[in-house]
Amino acid sequence: MAAATLRSVLRRNRLLLLFETCHLRDRLFLSSSVDAAAVTVGGTMSPDPHFMVEYLVNSCGFSPSEAAKVSKPLAHLRATEKPDAVLNFMRSQGFDGAGIRKVISADPRYLCYNVETNLAPKFQFLRDLGLSESDIVDAILKNNGILLYNIHRSLVPKLEMWESLLGSRELVLKHLKKTGWFFFSSVEKTLHPNLKFLRDECGIPEERVSLVLRSHPKLISQKPESLRALVARADELGMPRQSRMFMWTLDVFQKVSxxxxxxxxxxxxxxxxxxxxxxxxxxxxxxxxxxxxxxxxxxxxxxxxxxxxxxxxxxxxxxxxxxxxxxxxxxxxxxxxxxxxxxxxxxxxxxxxxxxxxxxxxxxxxxxxxxxxxxxxxxxxxxxxxx
Structure with missing residues (x-):
């Protein structure tokens, strides 16, 4: 009986010791974590998980309410090193305060990008196309998604496809600077299927398609099912598919419900x-x-x-x-x-x-x-x- 009691006491003491050890370890871990995060904002760290609100106000010129909204995807940040680098890079490329705010508002995650491996190559890609600094600013303000895309897997195929459709790189660059949706359409899911439908099923020569797209490229950028619906409306109107006005009718129906x-x-x-x-x-x-x-x-x-x-x-x-x-x-x-x-x-x-x-x-x-x-x-x- 005494032996059983002793074993029970020893087991209880071991459990208490284990609990105290774990508790002490957790306190030490919490203490070290708080100490690590308790560096002032004047350095690169902040104890406040919402310090990005103040950062966006001071560094970008956002209003407090705008900054609160923009900062939500950035709540995980504790350091300003990457955002500082991104903002400095964009300023060096000709972006003013309003332009920076527009780009960051479109996708705040740009502030987490690595300048050297992500942003700089895309700006160089646009320069290699023949765009000036101001052209690049215009293009990105209209198509900020350029910064999201991989150069070789996405940007180059889109460029080649549009150059083939419009007939010249100059027209591609013109639309790129002026049109906000231009580089968003998928080559595989949208552009190729739409072109194949117009050419193979509707019997419209590619040159005729190209003629309309030069001034109205949005026509081929819509979802394939939407384009088919426009063709059905043109058929219902009695517009012959072989008519030179057929493509123009599709463009009109895209604008007129x-x-x-x-x-x-x-x-x-x-x-x-x-x-x-x-x-x-x-x-x-x-x-x-x-x-x-x-x-x-x-x-x-x-x-x-x-x-x-x-x-x-x-x-x-x-x-x-x-x-x-x-x-x-x-x-x-x-x-x-x-x-x-x-x-x-x-x-x-x-x-x-x-x-x-x-x-x-x-x-x-x-x-x-x-x-x-x-x-x-x-x-x-x-x-x-x-x-």
């Missing part, structure tokens, strides 16, 4: 267009569908009530709806009306023909021959230019 399309069809029906006239006009000049409802209404009212055209005539000549009302159509109509009232305009022709003339041709053929007798003609055109 089904609801907006129907609202514009309804407006034109209210002016007397039939369903077939609306479809025919959309096939001839699809870009007129990009106009706002208000502008479409104003143009129709002017051509019907002032010029005297019938709705059916306008439907047969829909390109007339593409010209600016205040800067081109109205001034030219006033010029011809003034010449007519003074008995100087003896030749007659459809007003649409005069609207379609270039500015230079209209001045040479219609205005300059009468500038001595009717000097107001130039004032009318100038007034239109100032609209």
């Amino acid at each position: 089904k609801e907006a399309f129907e609202a514009k069809a309804e407006l034109m029906r209210s002016f007397g267009w039939s369903e077939s006239e609306f479809s025919s006009a959309a096939r001839k000049a699809p870009t007129f569908l990009c106009m706002s409802l208000d502008m479409m209404r104003r143009k129709m009212e002017f051509f019907i009530n002032i010029v005297g055209y019938t709705p059916s005539f306008i439907a047969s000549q829909p390109t007339i709806l593409l010209y600016g009302l205040q800067k081109r159509v109205i001034p030219r109509f006033r010029v011809l009306e003034m010449l007519n009232t003074k008995g100087l305009w003896t030749r007659r022709g459809k007003f649409v023909n005069y609207v379609q003339l270039s500015n230079t041709k209209f001045r040479e053929k219609i205005v300059l021959p009468y500038k001595e007798k009717v000097p107001e003609l130039l004032d009318i055109l100038r007034a239109g230019d100032e609209q």
Whole structure:
């Protein structure tokens, strides 16, 4: 009995000793951890896990509320060595405070990057393409994702694909500096499948695709299922796939939703267009569908009530709806009306023909021959230019 009691006491004492040893070890570990983190912010460490808020305010010029939001992905940082290096590097590359804030706001993790192995090679890659320092700043501000991509696995394939689609590196660089989504589309998942669909299933020659993409590259950057939906809408309109207007129609439908399309069809029906006239006009000049409802209404009212055209005539000549009302159509109509009232305009022709003339041709053929007798003609055109 006594022996059993002794064994029990000894076992309890061993457990107590083990507990105290573990407790002491944990306290020593905690103490050393706190001591390691208790270096002042003036050095490279901080005891405050949220010290990045103050850092972002002082180093980047963020407001406290902005800094609080931006600092969330950086809560693990205790040292400012990498953020300091990143900010100094970006300033050396021509970024001002606003530019730095824009890039960091887009992805705060850039402050954790290694300058030498991650950032510097990408800036060198852009320089090797022929971009100047200011060009590189513009390109990154528009496409900050460039800093995320691997040069050889992502940037080079994207560059080669876009250069093939657009036909020149100059156009690629132009869009890169101006377009915020340009380098985000996947070559494998988006660009290649879309090009293959247009070429192989729709029968559209690659040169025709390229022609539209040079000014509207976003068309091929959308999800493949979205592009297929646009093709279905163009088919429903009755636009032949072999037509040179087919790709332009896809671009228009990318900007004009089904609801907006129907609202514009309804407006034109209210002016007397039939369903077939609306479809025919959309096939001839699809870009007129990009106009706002208000502008479409104003143009129709002017051509019907002032010029005297019938709705059916306008439907047969829909390109007339593409010209600016205040800067081109109205001034030219006033010029011809003034010449007519003074008995100087003896030749007659459809007003649409005069609207379609270039500015230079209209001045040479219609205005300059009468500038001595009717000097107001130039004032009318100038007034239109100032609209």
